[in-house]
Amino acid sequence: KQEVTQIPAALSVPEGENLVLNCSFTDSAIYNLQWFRQDPGKGLTSLLLIQSSQREQTSGRLNASLDKSSGRSTLYIAASQPGDSATYLCAVRPDTGTASKLTFGTGTRLQVTL
Amino acid sequence: NAGVMQNPRHLVRRRGQEARLRCSPMKGHSHVYWYRQLPEEGLKFMVYLQKENIIDESGMPKERFSAEFPKEGPSILRIQQVVRGDSAAYFCASSYRQGSSTDTQYFGPGTRLTVL
Numbered sequence: 432k433q434e435v436t437q438i439p440a441a442l443s444v445p446e447g448e449n450l451v452l453n454c455s456f457t458d459s460a461i462y463n464l465q466w467f468r469q470d471p472g473k474g475l476t477s478l479l480l481i482q483s484s485q486r487e488q489t490s491g492r493l494n495a496s497l498d499k500s501s502g503r504s505t506l507y508i509a510a511s512q513p514g515d516s517a518t519y520l521c522a523v524r525p526d527t528g529t530a531s532k533l534t535f536g537t538g539t540r541l542q543v544t545l
Numbered sequence: 546n547a548g549v550m551q552n553p554r555h556l557v558r559r560r561g562q563e564a565r566l567r568c569s570p571m572k573g574h575s576h577v578y579w580y581r582q583l584p585e586e587g588l589k590f591m592v593y594l595q596k597e598n599i600i601d602e603s604g605m606p607k608e609r610f611s612a613e614f615p616k617e618g619p620s621i622l623r624i625q626q627v628v629r630g631d632s633a634a635y636f637c638a639s640s641y642r643q644g645s646s647t648d649t650q651y652f653g654p655g656t657r658l659t660v661l
Contacts, residue, residue: 435587465649465650467652472657473654473655474549474636474652474653474654474655475588475636475638475652476652477649477650477651477652480649520587520588522588531576531578531593531600531601531640531650532578532590532593532601532603532604533578533580533588533590533650534590535580535587535588535589536587537586537587538587
């Protein structure tokens with residue numbers, strides 16, 4: 432059974448700092464991995480999707496890496512801003528047949544202070 | 546192109562009543578997924594549907610919960626005889642197709658169910 436863990440559970444940083452969020456998963460047989468952002472009381476916004484064959488993806492100030500063999504992914508946020516404050520979730524999709532369900536971590540709650 | 550629509554956004558029910566949650570996928574999407582987020586927990590997969598078919602319901606509780614995605618109209622998640630433990634945020638996601646490693650699931654804003 433796939434388990435996804437995110438560390439740290441919460442993080443507070445001053446504006447302008449670079450930061451790294453960690454995600455680990457127990458079963459390396461994944462199809463892809465996604466990073467999402469969730470604002471309080473809102474839905475999820477997809478940030479980056481990394482295919483199982485890829486090592487990293489970049490979008491603006493965000494960079495996500497994937498080491499499938501060791502079951503790890505990181506989300507790097509450069510020059511953090513108060514608007515980055517949210518909960519960040521990683522999710523993996525299994526590499527089995529028609530399975531499309533995502534397994535989510537419990538998230539990292541990020542607060543960027545002025 | 547409107548995103549995934551869910552309604553109602555907030556739903557209050559008393560124990561024993563029925564709850565119906567609706568999800569309209571993005572235009573052109575024929576795959577729908579339902580997830581539940583209990584307080585202070587991560588999102589858990591419930592069910593995956595294509596038009597008129599349930600593909601994977603491995604995350605659905607065996608009793609009181611059902612889901613459908615008819616040929617016409619939104620997908621419906623139905624919870625009969627609700628209990629306090631059903632209080633959660635229920636999220637719907639849709640995708641264009643399954644089978645592509647780049648196929649992103651787009652999430653709706655969720656329905657927050659409160660059972661009194």
